Amino acid sequence: MTDIPLRQIPFVDAAGDRKTLDDYGSDVVLVVNVASKCGLTPQYEQLEQLQRDYGDRGFSVIGFPCNQFFGQEPGSMEQILEFCSTTYGVSFPVNDKVKVNGKHAHELYKALTQTADAAGKAGRVEWNFEKFLVGPDGSVQRFRPKQRPDAPEIVAAIEDALVAARR
Template sequence: MATILNHEVKAATGGTEPLREHAGKVLLIVNVASKCGFTPQYAGLEALYRKYKERGFEVLGFPCNQFGAQEPGDAQEIANFCSLTYDVTFPVFAKIEVNGPRADPLWEQLKKDAPGLMGLTSVKWNFTKFLVDRNGNVVRRYAPTTKPEDIEKDIESLL
């Protein structure tokens, strides 16, 4: 079975980063946006990251503008927003698409490995979250309405 560690993702600063650099860590992968009703979840994501990063946990944020054009900024604007508004220190990558013909291959695998309700594979909105174990296997998908703190027990069980 292929793991998400086989993928490379686009860094916000250009170039690519192999996800195998995150091997051995529990990951929470999230499509994020700066102008969404769920944007305050950045604070909860950052709190989880700071609480568990020393135990091998990381949050990986992927800005996406596919839902209501709620992430219109370029990489620098997104980085400034995350830093200045929510003091985000977890990695935020280049803006991507999560659905459709130009969907990022990582997100295609996340959706396939953890379909949503009734087996639907598309991402419904910003702040959909995927929990990945230390071996790169997708464990679970969470709806945008699921608050980061409500995922904490699942994260702890994988650490």
């Protein structure tokens, strides 16, 4: 694992440019590993709604396509972006594909998976659409794949993080 602060760990966006979470300023970000051919893919709709509801308040969803779970994100970046745009009207950033588990996991996910969920379990990403809410201070809250993005506990965590970010 790297000694770089979480918000400064570099990743590559869909255009091939190097980014970090700090590039989103003091925004609260919801990092999600996404897939186009998963039973949970309709969560894109709730993710986009969160982006629309909170985007102007210093919040952003950030998607990372991942093909590690039964090949449910097989397409090229162009295909993924087209799918996201035409099927769900996604306006939030969708970045380059990453691995979220194993020895070749992206450094961002190596850091994120150190955080435990509400049940106290840290470690591997369970499936597509695992969510990590990252505050401007680098604090992390973890939500498992089956928790819908618009679940009351996720919405409350977003709202609390936005209030804390303004202090």
